[in-house]
Amino acid sequence: xxxxxxxVVTTSGKKPLSDVRKNLVESGxxxxxxxxxxxxxxxxxxxxxxxxxxxxxxVVDVSPEAGVDIGPPDAPIT
Amino acid sequence: MATKKTRSKKAxxxxxxxxxxxxxxxxxxxMERGDDSLxxxxxxxxxxxxAAEEGxxxxxxxxxxxxxxxxxxxxxxxxxxxxxxxxxxxxxxxxALVSGDAAQERSFSTASEVAADSPIESIDPELxxxxxxxxxxxxxxxxxxxxxxxxxxxxxxxxxxxAIANDLRLGMPAIQLQTEQEAVTAxxxxxxxxxxxxxxxxxxxxxxKVAVLDTGMDLxxxxxxxxxxxxxxxxxxxxxxxxxHGTHCIGTACGPKSPVGVTPRYGIAFRSSIFVGxxxxxxxxxxxxxxxxxxxxAIANRCAVISMSLGSQAGPxxxxxxxxxxxxxxxxxxxxxxxxxxxxxxxPANSPTIMAVASLDPTLSPSSFSNFGKVEIAAPGRDVFSxxxxxxxxxxxxxxSMATPHVAGCAALWAQTSSALRGMxxxxxxxxxxxxxxxxxxxxxxxLVQAP
Numbered sequence: 439x440x441x442x443x444x445x446v447v448t449t450s451g452k453k454p455l456s457d458v459r460k461n462l463v464e465s466g467x468x469x470x471x472x473x474x475x476x477x478x479x480x481x482x483x484x485x486x487x488x489x490x491x492x493x494x495x496x497v498v499d500v501s502p503e504a505g506v507d508i509g510p511p512d513a514p515i516t
Numbered sequence: 517m518a519t520k521k522t523r524s525k526k527a528x529x530x531x532x533x534x535x536x537x538x539x540x541x542x543x544x545x546x547m548e549r550g551d552d553s554l555x556x557x558x559x560x561x562x563x564x565x566x567a568a569e570e571g572x573x574x575x576x577x578x579x580x581x582x583x584x585x586x587x588x589x590x591x592x593x594x595x596x597x598x599x600x601x602x603x604x605x606x607x608x609x610x611x612a613l614v615s616g617d618a619a620q621e622r623s624f625s626t627a628s629e630v631a632a633d634s635p636i637e638s639i640d641p642e643l644x645x646x647x648x649x650x651x652x653x654x655x656x657x658x659x660x661x662x663x664x665x666x667x668x669x670x671x672x673x674x675x676x677x678x679a680i681a682n683d684l685r686l687g688m689p690a691i692q693l694q695t696e697q698e699a700v701t702a703x704x705x706x707x708x709x710x711x712x713x714x715x716x717x718x719x720x721x722x723x724x725k726v727a728v729l730d731t732g733m734d735l736x737x738x739x740x741x742x743x744x745x746x747x748x749x750x751x752x753x754x755x756x757x758x759x760x761h762g763t764h765c766i767g768t769a770c771g772p773k774s775p776v777g778v779t780p781r782y783g784i785a786f787r788s789s790i791f792v793g794x795x796x797x798x799x800x801x802x803x804x805x806x807x808x809x810x811x812x813x814a815i816a817n818r819c820a821v822i823s824m825s826l827g828s829q830a831g832p833x834x835x836x837x838x839x840x841x842x843x844x845x846x847x848x849x850x851x852x853x854x855x856x857x858x859x860x861x862x863x864p865a866n867s868p869t870i871m872a873v874a875s876l877d878p879t880l881s882p883s884s885f886s887n888f889g890k891v892e893i894a895a896p897g898r899d900v901f902s903x904x905x906x907x908x909x910x911x912x913x914x915x916x917s918m919a920t921p922h923v924a925g926c927a928a929l930w931a932q933t934s935s936a937l938r939g940m941x942x943x944x945x946x947x948x949x950x951x952x953x954x955x956x957x958x959x960x961x962x963x964l965v966q967a968p
Contacts (some may be wrong), residue, residue, distance in 0.1 A: 448837075471808075473808055474812070476839040498834065504804045507802075508801075
């Protein structure tokens with residue numbers, strides 16, 4: 439079974455976010471968050487699903503979700 | 517030798533089972549005890565329903581010095597502050613915390629027979645509580661590593677707390693620290709605020725919402741009493757900052773004009789409205805989804821300035837660029853730390869719609885760690901004094917994380933000067949008002965940020 443990964447979908451803002459979300463779900467994307475103010479949808483999918491999602495109208499980009507780390511409290515430089 | 521060891525062990529135990537003992541002391545004693553017990557040495561007495569007052573009096577009649585949580589503001593009794601009290605009573609929940617010595621003197625133990633007419637429901641040993649997970653899980657994971665698992669954990673915990681203490685209080689060479697303190701005492705403000713000409717500004721950021729997306733904030737820090745604070749978490753942990761990074765950044769951007777005590781001024785927009793978005797866990801880590809959720813929240817709340825002292829060494833991410841564009845479209849400005857890898861600026865600072873901040877040393881030269889390339893502006897980032905969570909209250913940190921809230925604070929002051937200075941206009945104003953520095957634009961951008 440292919441591995442589920444976390445993705446962030448950037449939309450163009452030219453189509454209603456709810457429509458884009460619906461199309462993403464239909465293509466196999468499990469939606470986690472719909473961030474209306476910034477036109478982003480986060481969620482999980484396998485690689486091939488993510489590849490297909492790039493062709494959905496209103497989708498500008500599909501990128502893997504990056505991690506963020508500022509280090510532990512005692513990090514000398516943060 | 518054996519006798520001596522026993523004595524020191526007993527001494528450690530005794531000092532650690534007071535009601536006022538710190539968690540560190542208790543953990544140290546538990547480590548020296550060498551068993552896998554999760555008992556702290558103190559006892560919790562639960563009173564029968566409605567019998568808390570009677571119970572409190574009964575402790576007094578047994579000769580105990582009793583502190584009452586109601587004597588503390590908001591009943592947020594800090595255990596370290598109850599002094600030599602034998603017991604600390606929490607009337608709201610009908611429970612008293614009793615020191616190990618006081619319990620032993622009165623032969624309290626969990627096996628004690630409790631008389632039928634006693635106000636006491638039960639007497640139980642106080643247990644350690646660890647973050648994220650039950651003691652059972654810890655025991656299980658440590659038993660798989662051998663008998664000394666708990667000890668190793670406690671040892672590591674204490675090493676970590678010592679390192680934090682050293683970093684915040686003792687880590688700098690004594691002479692350097694003294695010089696630093698002399699400088700701030702003489703001038704009344706930190707070197708960073710002076711470099712940005714904040715003390716000369718008549719602005720304070722009133723009416724400007726400043727969002728700081730970080731590890732949260734010590735919401736009870738005395739320097740922020742009475743301030744307008746809106747907070748939200750996005751990582752499944754309370755906003756209360758158990759890391760210190762968030763409290764430090766908020767201190768620089770929004771801290772008070774006159775801190776409590778003889779502390780120098782370290783905060784810029786001292787009358788701004790503070791929006792605390794906890795997008796980083798208490799361990800200082802997160803995922804982009806949580807960060808984006810926080811950005812969405814700050815934009816929905818129309819925070820004119822959004823400060824992000826976080827990132828990763830990755831190329832520009834389309835989603836951060838989109839979030840930055842959404843902010844600018846709404847007349848809001850996002851500033852972000854360029855990063856500390858001594859390499860190319862990381863994400864989200866490398867997005868063209870987000871203002872990247874580099875770090876300067878007190879000599880006003882770029883800090884060795886400060887990333888370069890996509891840099892819009894520079895600000896003080898080395899040896900920055902600001903607030904940290906109680907009980908330490910203040911500490912010195914270094915990084916582009918510390919430079920970023922200097923820009924955020926100055927941005928709030930500029931935003932106060934004119935309602936036209938929002939979004940891209942505010943971005944441009946910060947850059948044109950900056951003091952040029954004799955270093956490449958790739959290192960310092962337009963130069964040192966300045967207050968209006």
